[in-house]
Amino acid sequence: MPGRDFVLNYFREKSGISSGERLFFSPGRVNLIGEHIDYNGGLVFPCAIDKGIYAAAAVNSSGKINLYSANFPLLKCSINNNYLEFDKNHGWMNYPKGVLKNIFELSGVKSGLDIAFHGNLPDGAGLSSSACIEMLTAVIADTLLELNIPMLELVKLCQKTENDYIGVNCGIMDQFAIGFGRKNSAILLNCATLDYSYAPFNIDGHSLIIINSNKRRELAESKYNERRAECESALGKLNKFMKAENLCSVNESDLELHKENLTKTEYHRALHVITENKRTTDAAEALKNNNLKLFGELMNSSHLSLKNNYEVTGHELDTLALTAQKMDFVLGSRMTGAGFGGCVIALIEGENFDRFKKEVGEIYQKECGLSADFYEVRISDGTGEI
8 A cells, every 4th residue: 555664664764663553544535515514514425535644653651742744854743742732833733732632631541652644635735634634643542542432522523623722613524524434435424413324436437536726725724714604694694584503404495585684795605505505415316326417517516606606716726627617528527625725626537537637737727827736536435544
């Protein structure tokens, strides 16, 4: 398996530990459809992918948490396990630190740990590298310390870390998809109840392509929190005329009936959320019926709503998605992730990857002055020990 030997050698070099280490892998995730729905209590349809982060780890007796990354070799963290407070100078290391702090507090068990990371997941691209490393750290600690914490509790703990420790008001979808991923399956997840089911993702004769725009976005610095606040404001105003637990439980006819009570911005945010929730249900059903043509059409509609109603796409993502949609062998294309940069996904027919990469890449370079990276991905199992 690519990456496992490298991370093992890197761990031994940095930690000085030559035996007893264990190997883990955590996937990235891509959301097939259902964007900006998780924190609005609706349905999402993500899957784990075969790109992610590898780690080698071992318990130590020093009481120190020693973190290393081959992707960021100049940044090293070695701190006492009693002091795991957020430190902006620690950069990416705050994610595993926050998870360990919460696990130690939850379990009442503390230990020294050496962990070395190495990933092939583009950082900041919208494939959820933050949730990936959070879930990876949680599973490592749970396994090595023999805590036997249920996966759902680890998922919730990692979301709590992101919300309260990192300061990003994210929903639960990313951590859930990465923790509960299943090979060749997508997850239809109700973010309000956490009920979920698997749908076979049979795309034989087709390819799922991820396009990294290389337009970097920093989630905590984006307008993600602003969009969430706009949705909460819309729900609050609508609840003066009805009783809705979340925005996804409002139907489109009620939204139209009461739209005059919302600002124009609130109306469009709510319209995206409500219609995207319906598209997600339809998309899951389309995959179950192996109707990839309809699935692709729903992907296209999703992108247009994210562009026009939710306003989270931007020139780069629009150029990639809309260029792809015009190609006769592309069933559908849309931005994925929080937006404001990051990635686009496309479902394409046959052996057209090279042509797709060349033609879309050239137009994107001309229009945006950036070079995009293209990945053909498979659907992976969730975080676990190798």
